[in-house]
Amino acid sequence: MSPNLIENTVIFVKKKLDGVEAGHDWFHIERVWKISKKIAEEEKCNLQVVELAALLHDIADPKFHDGDETLALKISREFLEGQSVSTEIIDQVLFIIQNISFKNRREVPAVLPIELQIVQDADRLDAIGAIGIARTFNFGGFKNNLMYHPELPPRINQSKDDYKKSNGTTVNHFYEKLLLLKDLMNTDSGKKLAEERHDFMLLFLDQFYREWNVE
Ligand code: ADP
Ligand code: NI
Structure with missing residues (x-):
C-alpha cells in the first residue's frame, strides 16, 4: 500500500470533484473528513477506513450521474486497487460508500460497522x-x-x-x-x-x- 495513501486520495478527489455544485464539492468532502476524524477520536475504529470512506463517499453522486448508483463504487475500487490497498480494506470502504446515503437508510443491516456510523454522522452533520x-x-x-x-x-x-x-x-x-x-x-x-x-x-x-x- 502506498505510504502516501491519504494524500493521494485527497489529490484524486479534489481533481474529480472540480466544478461540481458547491454543496457537494471538495469543501463538503473536506468538512466531512474533518468531522469524521473528530468523531473517530472517541470511538474504537479503523481510522484508515474512516478517512478513505469520508474522502470517497461522494466521488460520483447518483444525483449528478443520471441516477447511476454503481459508478462511485467502480471509481473508488479502481483508485484503491491502483494504490495497492488490500481487498479487505477496499470492501469495507465500498460498503460505507454504498450504504451512507439517507435514501438507502431502510435497506441497511440493523448493526452498522462503526466506521460507517462515523462517516454517516459526519455527512449528516454537514x-x-x-x-x-x-x-x-x-x-x-x-x-x-x-x-x-x-x-x-x-x-x-x-x-x-x-x-x-x-x-x-x-x-x-x-x-x-x-x-x-x-x-x-x-x-x-x-x-x-x-x-x-x-x-x-x-x-x-x-x-x-x-x-x-x-x-
Ligand atoms: P444523501 O446522499 O444523504 O441522500 P443528498 O446528497 O441527497 O443526501 O443531500 C445532501 C444535501 O444536498 C442535502 O443535505 C441538501 O443540502 C442538498 N439537497 C438534496 N436534495 C435537496 C433538495 N431537494 N432541495 C434542497 N437541497 C437538497
Ligand atoms: Ni456527502
Whole structure:
C-alpha cells in the first residue's frame, strides 16, 4: 500500500470533484473528513477506513450521474486497487460508500460497522446547521426550485412522488430530511454535535417565516 495513501486520495478527489455544485464539492468532502476524524477520536475504529470512506463517499453522486448508483463504487475500487490497498480494506470502504446515503437508510443491516456510523454522522452533520442551510439553498438554486411557497405547507415524510408533484421547495427539504437527521445520529459525539445545529435550523425557520410574513 502506498505510504502516501491519504494524500493521494485527497489529490484524486479534489481533481474529480472540480466544478461540481458547491454543496457537494471538495469543501463538503473536506468538512466531512474533518468531522469524521473528530468523531473517530472517541470511538474504537479503523481510522484508515474512516478517512478513505469520508474522502470517497461522494466521488460520483447518483444525483449528478443520471441516477447511476454503481459508478462511485467502480471509481473508488479502481483508485484503491491502483494504490495497492488490500481487498479487505477496499470492501469495507465500498460498503460505507454504498450504504451512507439517507435514501438507502431502510435497506441497511440493523448493526452498522462503526466506521460507517462515523462517516454517516459526519455527512449528516454537514447537512444541518448553518452549513446545511447554505448547502440546501445552494442546491435548490442549482435545481431552480422555489425557496418557499406559502400555499404549499411543508409536509413531513412524504413520498418522493408526492414531493415532486407537490412542493419541491427548498424550505420543504428541511421537513423532508434536515430536521429528521438529529434523531438518526449513530454515535454519542454525533448526537451531541447535532443538537446545536438542529436548534439553529429551527431558529432560522422561525425567523424566515416571520420575515416572509412581514410580522
Ligand atoms: P444523501 O446522499 O444523504 O441522500 P443528498 O446528497 O441527497 O443526501 O443531500 C445532501 C444535501 O444536498 C442535502 O443535505 C441538501 O443540502 C442538498 N439537497 C438534496 N436534495 C435537496 C433538495 N431537494 N432541495 C434542497 N437541497 C437538497
Ligand atoms: Ni456527502
